[in-house]
Structures are given as C-alpha cells and as structure tokens.
Amino acid sequence: KLTSREFHPSSTVIDVDGIKIGDGHFVTMAGPCSVESREQIIETAKIAKAGGAQFLRGGAFKPRTSPYAFQGLEEEGLKYMREAADLTGLKVITEVMDIENLPLVAKYADMLQIGARNMQNFQLLRAVGKTGMPIALKRGISGTIDEWIHAAEYIANEGNFNILFVERGIRSYETYTRNTFDLSAVPAIKKLSHFPIMVDPSHGTGRWEMIESMSLAGIAAGADALIVEIHPDPANALSDGPQSLTPENYEKMMKKVTKLTAFM
Ligand code: PEP
Numbered sequence: 001k002l003t004s005r006e007f008h009p010s011s012t013v014i015d016v017d018g019i020k021i022g023d024g025h026f027v028t029m030a031g032p033c034s035v036e037s038r039e040q041i042i043e044t045a046k047i048a049k050a051g052g053a054q055f056l057r058g059g060a061f062k063p064r065t066s067p068y069a070f071q072g073l074e075e076e077g078l079k080y081m082r083e084a085a086d087l088t089g090l091k092v093i094t095e096v097m098d099i100e101n102l103p104l105v106a107k108y109a110d111m112l113q114i115g116a117r118n119m120q121n122f123q124l125l126r127a128v129g130k131t132g133m134p135i136a137l138k139r140g141i142s143g144t145i146d147e148w149i150h151a152a153e154y155i156a157n158e159g160n161f162n163i164l165f166v167e168r169g170i171r172s173y174e175t176y177t178r179n180t181f182d183l184s185a186v187p188a189i190k191k192l193s194h195f196p197i198m199v200d201p202s203h204g205t206g207r208w209e210m211i212e213s214m215s216l217a218g219i220a221a222g223a224d225a226l227i228v229e230i231h232p233d234p235a236n237a238l239s240d241g242p243q244s245l246t247p248e249n250y251e252k253m254m255k256k257v258t259k260l261t262a263f264m
C-alpha cells in the first residue's frame with residue numbers, strides 16, 4: 001500500500017505553503033469549532049497566533065448531529081477565516097463536507113479537513129485526493145486503524161501524498177467523556193504508515209479541563225501536530241463550548257507544549 005512503511009520507510013513531511021509537518025517538525029492548530037462572526041474569528045486568530053499556533057482552525061460547514069443546530073456561515077465564514085488568518089500570518093484548516101462545495105472550500109483553505117463522519121465517504125476522499133492539497137483525515141467515529149489507513153489509501157491512490165492523520169477519539173461504552181481518546185493510535189499509525197499524525201483532544205474528550213493533559217500526553221506519545229478548540233467566550237460558543245479552552249487556559253497550555261516539543 002502507498003500509505004505503508006514498507007512502501008516508504010522514511011517519515012513523510014507535509015509542506016503546507018512553507019510550514020512543515022512531520023519527522024520532527026511540530027505544529028499547533030487552534031481556533032473555534034465554528035466561525036461565528038468576523039469579529040469572533042479575528043479575535044480568536046490573534047489569540048491562536050500569540051499562543052504559538054501556526055494554523056487557524058474553524059468550521060464554516062458544520063456536520064451537526066441535529067439539523068436545528070447551527071450549521072455554519074458557509075462562504076461568509078470562509079471569507080472571514082481567510083481574512084483573519086492573513087491578518088495574523090496563520091494557515092487555514094477547515095472542513096469540507098461534500099464534493100459539491102469542494103471547489104469553494106479549496107479556494108479559501110490551505111489544508112482541507114475530512115471530518116470523522118466522512119472518513120469512509122470514498123467519493124469525497126478521491127475528490128480531495130485529486131486536488132493535491134494537504135488533507136487532514138480524521139478517524140471515523142467508530143473507525144478501526146485498518147479502515148482509517150485504507151481511507152488514507154484512497155487519497156494517496158490519487159497521487160496525493162499530503163496526508164495528516166487525526167486521532168479525535170472513538171465511540172466506546174464510556175459516556176463520561178464525549179469520545180474515548182485513543183492515544184495508542186499514535187504509535188500504531190507511526191508503525192504502520194509514513195504519514196504524520198495529529199491529535200485532537202478537544203473532540204477526543206469533549207471536556208476543556210482535560211485538554212492540557214491530553215495534549216501533552218499526545219506529544220509524549222509521538223504526535224506530529226496538535227489541534228485544539230479555543231474560544232474568546234466558551235460559555236456562549238455556537239458549538240463545542242464545553243471542550244473549548246479560554247484564551248488564558250490556551251496560553252497556559254501552550255507554554256508547556258512549547259517546552260515539551262523542544263525536548264522531544
Ligand atoms: C470539528 O473539527 O469541529 C469536527 C466536527 O470534528 P470531527 O469530525 O472529528 O467530529
């Protein structure tokens with residue numbers, strides 16, 4: 001397989017317009033779950049940048065459980081996010097939910113996110129593969145390591161070797177946390193594939209108070225990147241407030257992340 005270590009023994013480094021990820025190049029991505037307004041995303045981008053992140057995350061097309069929940073600002077959100085990222089010198093990572101909106105999302109993003117719910121949307125995987133753009137491939141809600149790697153294979157099979165695996169927790173019997181954050185996926189992917197892996201403790205746990213410890217644990221486990229949800233006012237966030245860090249807690253965590261990544 002194109003994704004396997006046997007095929008490509010050395011670790012692949014992804015280059016996102018000058019920002020390298022993998023094989024010792026560590027990056028942090030931070031931002032709100034959803035882009036909510038121009039002011040909100042600009043304010044959050046400044047916080048993300050000041051803490052040391054290289055990427056601004058944020059959803060403009062949101063895969064919500066309920067059709068009555070906030071669905072995202074769509075193109076308006078993409079525009080605000082691009083503006084906020086350019087203003088602060090960050091790269092944009094955002095989710096593309098379907099082939100229909102791929103050209104639109106690709107126009108504004110530096111890296112495309114395939115959400116957990118779309119890990120096995122094989123037509124979408126082929127389509128993002130064809131763009132040649134950097135792809136963050138989230139693990140499916142109940143995705144096995146083998147299914148996840150085969151999903152990446154669909155992207156690689158289109159000639160796209162800019163793949164970043166994202167561990168974001170899997171469904172288990174446990175309900176205390178939103179998902180069961182599977183840190184063992186980090187060494188598993190490292191062994192099986194040459195592509196880098198990012199940890200997402202925000203969706204992995206669903207609890208803001210666990211983000212710092214699980215981020216540090218993810219880095220200790222060998223993750224090449226970290227993605228976290230942050231919000232200027234988590235209590236009033238339109239999505240995922242309970243797992244979003246306040247600016248103060250993000251800053252506090254990033255001091256430790258910076259120290260630990262220097263040590264790794
Ligand atoms: C997100 O990143 O906000 C998101 C919806 O993630 P996931 O697909 O992992 O649930």
Ligand code: MN
Nearest residue numbers: 033229239240
């Ligand atoms: Mn979210």
